[in-house]
Amino acid sequence: MKLLTTIACFLIVTSSFAQKTYTLKQAFPVGKKYAYTINSDQIISQKVDGKESNYIQNVGTDYTFEITEAKALDKNIKVVYNRVRIKSAGMGNELILDSDINEVGKPNPFSGLKNASFSMLLSANGSVKSVSGVEKMVTDMVGKITTDTAQTRAVKASLSKQFNAEVIKQTMESALKISPDKPVKVGDSWTIVSKVNITMPIESTTKYTLKEVKGNIGVLTVSGNLLSKGEFEVMGTKTQTDLKGLNIGDAQVDLTTGMISSGHTRLELYGKIKSAGSESDFDLEGITKITGKEIN
Numbered sequence: 001m002k003l004l005t006t007i008a009c010f011l012i013v014t015s016s017f018a019q020k021t022y023t024l025k026q027a028f029p030v031g032k033k034y035a036y037t038i039n040s041d042q043i044i045s046q047k048v049d050g051k052e053s054n055y056i057q058n059v060g061t062d063y064t065f066e067i068t069e070a071k072a073l074d075k076n077i078k079v080v081y082n083r084v085r086i087k088s089a090g091m092g093n094e095l096i097l098d099s100d101i102n103e104v105g106k107p108n109p110f111s112g113l114k115n116a117s118f119s120m121l122l123s124a125n126g127s128v129k130s131v132s133g134v135e136k137m138v139t140d141m142v143g144k145i146t147t148d149t150a151q152t153r154a155v156k157a158s159l160s161k162q163f164n165a166e167v168i169k170q171t172m173e174s175a176l177k178i179s180p181d182k183p184v185k186v187g188d189s190w191t192i193v194s195k196v197n198i199t200m201p202i203e204s205t206t207k208y209t210l211k212e213v214k215g216n217i218g219v220l221t222v223s224g225n226l227l228s229k230g231e232f233e234v235m236g237t238k239t240q241t242d243l244k245g246l247n248i249g250d251a252q253v254d255l256t257t258g259m260i261s262s263g264h265t266r267l268e269l270y271g272k273i274k275s276a277g278s279e280s281d282f283d284l285e286g287i288t289k290i291t292g293k294e295i296n
Contacts, residue, residue: 021183022210024218025124026176026258028075033296034065034259035082038175042286044090048278055090064295073124079172080117084110109159112141118168126177126258131165138163170196174204175290178220178251179258184210200241201230202269208251216256222249226269243271243282251290263290 028034039060046053062082069076085098099110118133141163142156161167173194180190189209196202206224213219228243249265269284 019185021185022213022218022255023183024179024210024253024255024258025073026075026122026126026179027073027124028065028067028077028122028257028259030067030070030075032067032257032294034067034292035295036063036065036175036290036292037061038063038288038290040286040288042284045281045283046273047281053091055088057088058086060085068119071121074129075122076119077122078117078119080115081113082115084113086110109145109155112144112159116141120168120172122172122176124258125179125181126173128169128172128176131168131172134163134165134168167198170198175263176260178206178208178253178260180208186210186212197230197232200228200232200239200243203227204247206247211250213255216254217261218253218255220251220253222247222251222263222265224248226267228269228271237276239273239275241271241273241282243269243273245269245284249288257294259292259294260290261292263288265289 037060040058042055042057042059044055044057061084064080064082066078066080067075068078081099083099085100086095087097088095097108097110099108099113102108102111116137118131118137120131121129123129138156138159141159142152146152146155174196177192177194180188184190187210189207192204192206192208194204194206196204204224204226206222209221211219211221224247226243226245226247228241231238231240233239245268247265247267249263251263252261253259254261265288267284267286267288269282269286271282273280273282
């Protein structure tokens with residue numbers, strides 16, 4: 001009888017550990033600050049009429065997130081650009097833009113991004129409910145880039161295409177919206193569907209799985225499918241995409257705050273692109289890394 005009782009207690013304890021659930025939600029404390037870095041490396045190949053061209057591109061952004069206010073479970077966050085850099089090389093040409101670089105006689109359109117800021121209202125699941133302060137941010141950026149009133153309108157129009165509320169909302173959600181809609185156990189999976197239209201329209205269907213828990217860190221595996229089928233415009237030229245692909249990787253999430261402490265995703269996107277009456281084979285391979293840490 002004693003042996004049966006011991007076995008029963010063991011099974012109950014084992015079952016309770018096996019069924020332990022975890023909540024992966026944004027729960028940033030008001031007053032805290034976090035440093036985030038998002039870095040993307042891409043190799044792009046295009047083939048038109050048998051002629052192939054290759055490009056290498058790196059895009060990196062360093063942010064500070066300051067949690068300024070709580071609205072129920074939502075948090076108002078002041079986002080500051082600490083540094084933005086782009087390096088692109090291909091076909092004998094190289095472009096380098098860095099908000100930290102200022103050279104006399106060489107106007108830098110990214111110089112105005114240094115310490116530029118906006119605010120966003122972030123929900124518990126990582127979706128961005130609203131973005132504010134972008135227009136003022138762009139106006140301030142233009143003032144740092146040029147004092148020529150004749151150029152101001154053109155520069156502002158150009159920057160507004162890259163920095164507007166919708167583009168910023170999509171950018172932030174693509175990095176931060178990974179949470180399930182209910183508590184999960186180790187081994188559980190959930191799916192996040194998102195659509196972005198920043199450089200080209202891309203729809204992603206991504207499955208996240210809670211692989212394990214190490215102390216206060218949840219380790220996730222990432223796998224999904226990508227689809228780009230639509231039209232966008234580049235420098236006045238309309239372009240149609242018919243692309244598909246996949247993304248795989250992993251992420252680590254702080255179970256107390258929901259902060260993504262690290263993430264690593266590899267993606268592939270391939271298919272056809274039509275532009276200016278011609279069709280090209282398109283292939284993109286990329287790696288995106290994200291790191292986050294508390295800084296106060």
